[in-house]
Amino acid sequence: MNQITSSVIPSTLPGAAAKHLFQFHQQELDTLFDSLSCPADAQLQGLFRGTLFGISGINALPRWLRSPIYRLLASFINPWKGKSFADGEGANSWFNSKGSVSFGYYFTGSGDDEQGKPLLRLNYLHPRTPGLLQPIRGEARLLADGVWLARMRWQGKNNLTTLLYFTLEPAA
Amino acid sequence: MNSHYDVIVIGSGFGGSVAASTLVNAGQRVLLLERGPWRDTRPVRMAGIDKRSPLPQGRHFYSHLLHRLALPWTKGNGIRMNRHGLFDIHLSADMSVICSSSVGGGSHVYSAMNTRPAKSDYWDGHSQHISSSDMEAHYQWMIATMGARQPTADDNIPNFTGTAFRDSKDFIADDSVGQPAMSVRMEGDPDDWQNNSFLGSQSGSKATLDQRLLLPAVEQGLEIRALHECLAIWRTPNGYRLDVQDHQRKQIINLTSHRVVLAAGTLNTLRLLFHSRDVGGLKGMQTLGLGFGGNGDVPAWWPLNSEQNLSSGTPCHGRFALRANDSDQAMTLPGCLPVDLTRYGVNGIEQIPLPARIRQRLQRDLIVVGMGADNANGVARWHKGRLSFRYLQESNPILASVYAHLAEVGRRSGSALRFMRNRPLTVHPLGGARLADHSESGVVNGFGEVHDHPGLFIADAAALPAAPGTPPSMTISAWARHVALHIPNATHKKAVKARSKTS
Numbered sequence: 001m002n003q004i005t006s007s008v009i010p011s012t013l014p015g016a017a018a019k020h021l022f023q024f025h026q027q028e029l030d031t032l033f034d035s036l037s038c039p040a041d042a043q044l045q046g047l048f049r050g051t052l053f054g055i056s057g058i059n060a061l062p063r064w065l066r067s068p069i070y071r072l073l074a075s076f077i078n079p080w081k082g083k084s085f086a087d088g089e090g091a092n093s094w095f096n097s098k099g100s101v102s103f104g105y106y107f108t109g110s111g112d113d114e115q116g117k118p119l120l121r122l123n124y125l126h127p128r129t130p131g132l133l134q135p136i137r138g139e140a141r142l143l144a145d146g147v148w149l150a151r152m153r154w155q156g157k158n159n160l161t162t163l164l165y166f167t168l169e170p171a172a
Numbered sequence: 173m174n175s176h177y178d179v180i181v182i183g184s185g186f187g188g189s190v191a192a193s194t195l196v197n198a199g200q201r202v203l204l205l206e207r208g209p210w211r212d213t214r215p216v217r218m219a220g221i222d223k224r225s226p227l228p229q230g231r232h233f234y235s236h237l238l239h240r241l242a243l244p245w246t247k248g249n250g251i252r253m254n255r256h257g258l259f260d261i262h263l264s265a266d267m268s269v270i271c272s273s274s275v276g277g278g279s280h281v282y283s284a285m286n287t288r289p290a291k292s293d294y295w296d297g298h299s300q301h302i303s304s305s306d307m308e309a310h311y312q313w314m315i316a317t318m319g320a321r322q323p324t325a326d327d328n329i330p331n332f333t334g335t336a337f338r339d340s341k342d343f344i345a346d347d348s349v350g351q352p353a354m355s356v357r358m359e360g361d362p363d364d365w366q367n368n369s370f371l372g373s374q375s376g377s378k379a380t381l382d383q384r385l386l387l388p389a390v391e392q393g394l395e396i397r398a399l400h401e402c403l404a405i406w407r408t409p410n411g412y413r414l415d416v417q418d419h420q421r422k423q424i425i426n427l428t429s430h431r432v433v434l435a436a437g438t439l440n441t442l443r444l445l446f447h448s449r450d451v452g453g454l455k456g457m458q459t460l461g462l463g464f465g466g467n468g469d470v471p472a473w474w475p476l477n478s479e480q481n482l483s484s485g486t487p488c489h490g491r492f493a494l495r496a497n498d499s500d501q502a503m504t505l506p507g508c509l510p511v512d513l514t515r516y517g518v519n520g521i522e523q524i525p526l527p528a529r530i531r532q533r534l535q536r537d538l539i540v541v542g543m544g545a546d547n548a549n550g551v552a553r554w555h556k557g558r559l560s561f562r563y564l565q566e567s568n569p570i571l572a573s574v575y576a577h578l579a580e581v582g583r584r585s586g587s588a589l590r591f592m593r594n595r596p597l598t599v600h601p602l603g604g605a606r607l608a609d610h611s612e613s614g615v616v617n618g619f620g621e622v623h624d625h626p627g628l629f630i631a632d633a634a635a636l637p638a639a640p641g642t643p644p645s646m647t648i649s650a651w652a653r654h655v656a657l658h659i660p661n662a663t664h665k666k667a668v669k670a671r672s673k674t675s
Contacts, residue, residue, distance in 0.1 A: 017451040020404055020415075028424040035413065035426050144406055144452035 015074055017147045018051030018167040022070045026059045029165050033149060036141035038118045042110060044090070044140075044148070047099050047171040050082035054151070054165030083168060090122065097171050105129045106138060113139070122150070136163075146170060177203040177395075179659065180414060180429040182402045182444070184208075185277020186648040187435030187632030189381035190314070193389040194656035195433075202394050203427070204386070205416060207401035207436075208239070208273035209256050211280055214376040215383040219390075223398070223420075225256035227280070227372035229523035239273040248557045249443065255399065255419050258372070262439060266563040267466050267550065267596045271437050275398050276382035278437070278599075280372040282645055283488035283516065284379070285352040286320040290512065290545055290641035298637040299609050301618025302654060310650035318355035318379045323486060327358045330365050331482050333490035333515050342584035344502050345492040352643070355379035356486045369487035369519035378487060402444060405432065406453035411627055431659060433620075435632040435652060438464075438601040439559065442634055445605060445615075446554035456624050457615050463606040464561060465548030466598030467639045468570040472578045472591035474515075474538040483517040483535040490515065494580055505580060508573035512543045512642055513581070540581060540589060542574035543600075545641030552604040563596060570641075571596065600644050602633035619662065620655030631655045 024032065053059075053070045061069070072078075084090055084099040088109060091102035105128040111121040122138025137160065140150035148168040154161045181192040184206040192204045209225035210216050216224055228236040239257035242250025244265060258281065262269040272281045288294075288311055295304040325335050333345035345351070357364045357377045364377035376383060390396060399419040406413040411430035418425055434441050442461065448454040476482070491514050493502035504510050516539040521531055547570075550563030565571050575593055582588035608614025611623035616635045622628040631652040633644055640647045 013450045017453075020447070020451045023403075024424055032415075032426055035428070037409065145455065147452045 014049060014169060014172070015051045015167075017143060017149075017169070018053055018074065019071075021149075021165070021167070022053050022067050023063055024054065026054060026056065026162070029054045029059075029151075030162065033139075033141060033151060033165075034113075034115070034117070036143060036149060038110070038120055038141045040110070040118065042118075042120050042142070043088075044083075044085035044108060044120070044168070046086075047084050047093065047097065048082045048148070048168040049097055049171045050080065050166045050168055052078065052080065052164060052166045054162075056161070056163050082171060089126070091128075104133055104136075106136075111139075120148075120150075140168065143167065177201050177427075177429050179203075179431045179433055180205065180412075180427060181433040181435060181631075182414075183277065183434070183436035183440070183632065184275050184381065184386060184396070185435065185437050185632065186279065186381065186645045187437075187652040188277065188433070189279075189385045190649045190652035191433045191435055191629075191631040191656040192394055193385040194653055195659060196389045196392050196394045198657070198660045200660060202389075203429075204394060204396045205400040205402055205414075205427075206275045206277075206396065206398050207419070207440075208258075208275060208277075209398050210275045210382065211372060213280075213372065213374050213380070213383070215380075215387065216275075219387045225274075227374055228258050229367070229371055229374065229520065231525065233371075233524050242558075244560070246558070260439070262559070264561050267561045267598060267601075269439055269466070269601045270597070270599050271439055271601070274372075274382075275386065275396060276380045278645065279379075279381040281370050283369065283514070283643065284320075284354045284356045284486060285488050285514070285643045286315050286318055286355055286646045287352045287642040288640075289644075289647055290510070294638065294640060294647070298607055299618030301609075302607070307650050307654060310653040311646055313653060314646050314649040315353055317384055319384070320353035320355040320379070321358070322351045322353050323358060323490065324351075328360065329358065329485050331480075331485040331489050331517055333492045336489070336515075337492055340495065341498070342495055343492045343581075344495040344500070345490055346500070348500070349491050349493050349502055351490045352488070354486050354488070358486075365484040365486070367520045367523055369516070371520040371523060373487075402436065403447075404451055404453050405434075405444060405448040405628070406451075407455070407625060407628075431627040431629070433629045433631050433655070433659070434634075435630070437632055438604060438634045441630060441632055442552050442604045443554075443559050445634075446552075446559065447557070450554070450557075454622075454625060454628075456611065457605070457622065458611065459606065459608075459613065460615055461552040461554065461604050463548050463603035463614075463637075464550040464552040464563065464601070465546045465568070465603050465639045466550075466563065466596050467548075467600035467602060467644060468511075468542075468544040468546040468568070468574060468641060469596070469598040469600055470542040470571065470574040470578060470591055471597060471599075472540045472542065472589040474540050474581070474585070474587065474589050476537055476585065476587050477533070478536045478538075481535045482538055483519050483521050485517055485519065487519055488514050488516050489538075494577065494584070505573070505576050508576050509544055509570050511570070511574050511577045513577060514541050514543070515539070516541065540578060542578050543641060543643070544570040544574055545639040546570045548603045548636075548639045550603075565594065565596065600633070602636045602639060602644060605630050605634040607635050607637045619658040620651070621662070629655050629659065
């Protein structure tokens with residue numbers, strides 16, 4: 001008799017958290033982000049694989065339409081691969097996930113949101129970042145063990161607009 | 173943690189309803205999430221629930237029959253047909269599964285049979301915290317709650333097997349076979365014998381969980397959110413966060429609680445656990461998916477073409493067995509394992525819009541369900557967001573025994589039964605998140621708490637340690653009661669422990 005004994009390998013699939021969040025509307029992502037926490041001494045180090053979604057404008061599309069777009073953006077076709085962090089600074093990684101091509105530098109540090117809840121800040125006001133991109137403010141909180149939910153916001157004269165969301169997971 | 177609920181219960185079937193009701197009675201603040209709607213039945217109407225969805229009867233039959241259809245090539249939960257639909261059909265190569273979606277879960281469509289497992293020591297030997305003798309009190313509580321009793325010939329129930337097979341030379345359905353306790357009104361009203369089975373009981377003649385447990389619990393403070401489907405569970409430093417799809421408002425909300433009871437039905441519980449692990453919300457559970465089975469279910473069509481209308485009666489006409497040669501003894505075929513045979517009419521056929529000729533023909537036929545404890549040694553697998561099963565018939569010899577008994581029923585009656593011999597189909601999926609004292613052997617401990625995930629409990633058939641071999645609703649209820657009774661104690665003990673640490 002054939003006895004089935006093969007087990008299922010427990011693992012967190014790379015990008016699976018982001019794919020789960022593809023179905024969230026912008027407001028739902030905002031609510032989710034607000035509900036998350038950030039460890040007091042949070043500090044990111046090393047290379048992180050990024051998955052984009054929650055892009056302002058695209059997220060207004062119906063779910064059946066925006067989901068394939070995000071899946072496409074999660075594939076090799078997207079030149080943005082993630083972020084790298086080292087000693088309170090970091091940069092976006094392009095074209096490969098090894099961090100050899102970097103563009104868009106930022107400082108990192110802990111901070112608070114408007115309600116005083118802690119988060120990790122990514123401040124693009126960095127000398128190596130072109131002036132056009134310097135109004136970008138990144139914010140990140142821990143979504144799950146090892147997975148960060150982050151968003152990019154644009155600091156206007158009077159307001160702060162959320163541009164997009166992404167997840168960051170340690171690159172294998 | 174900003175939740176004002178002590179516990180969130182996911183699912184309102186036999187596991188979820190019993191757990192929620194028990195917790196509310198223990199003074200806990202409980203929120204129950206159910207992906208299906210309230211059903212438009214007399215008890216629910218009388219309770220003043222406004223938003224109700226019809227059962228798939230009459231003109232609603234075709235529109236409200238299916239909730240979801242999962243085919244081997246469809247991703248995720250499959251294709252949603254109608255969020256107010258009743259049945260989920262999950263077609264898989266090794267085993268197909270039918271389950272339902274409503275406040276009250278499977279109690280709307282079950283056969284109202286309240287039975288204990290085939291083996292009296294079913295609960296023994298799986299965990300130090302559970303035993304068959306302890307569980308007996310929970311079985312008795314559930315029978316009393318559902319108002320179930322064994323039907324007898326004196327009840328004059330149409331098509332009752334005890335009466336129908338009284339003079340049969342081929343079959344036996346007397347006290348030696350043992351009729352199950354049934355939770356159906358048996359006061360002699362002819363209307364109670366109609367339209368009370370697989371398509372639900374609009375009149376409330378069949379006792380359902382919304383009627384018996386949930387509505388009374390609502391009066392005691394239980395909050396129920398129908399059409400709310402949990403998409404993922406995330407462990408947080410203080411408990412759990414749930415991503416929940418509100419199908420009414422069409423938005424995703426986040427709920428948090430220190431404790432979560434997962435009772436979404438075996439398939440949905442497994443989906444939720446697998447998906448939550450995939451996305452990083454939950455960790456570990458190395459034996460998740462193992463120990464899956466179908467309780468040896470084999471449904472068969474018995475094309476008797478009788479002169480009588482066989483469709484009315486209780487949802488299940490009752491148990492029967494093969495009669496040993498000219499004796500008053502039931503028999504098991506040589507070389508076969510014991511098999512549980514039950515007989516059903518196509519009750520509710522009057523409510524299906526069909527040409528009169530077809531309907532009349534179906535009224536004269538029967539359904540037989542053969543069942544027996546399989547080895548529950550299949551594997552539920554999760555690949556690219558889809559649940560599938562690996563289940564080998566040859567390692568579950570009970571199926572061959574059921575096939576042999578069904579064939580013998582056909583031979584003796586002169587009307588061959590039709591069933592799918594190599595395509596197992598079950599309405600009683602179980603296992604996959606089994607109970608065991610250690611995480612190497614199971615997913616939950618003897619109190620239903622997921623190993624290494626304090627505060628996360630599984631209270632449905634996914635946690636069952638083996639196949640009961642009989643309809644499992646009572647066994648699931650008993651398990652859920654056992655789990656729920658422990659939760660306030662565990663909470664109290666942990667609080668005392670935390671306080672003593674602080675001081």
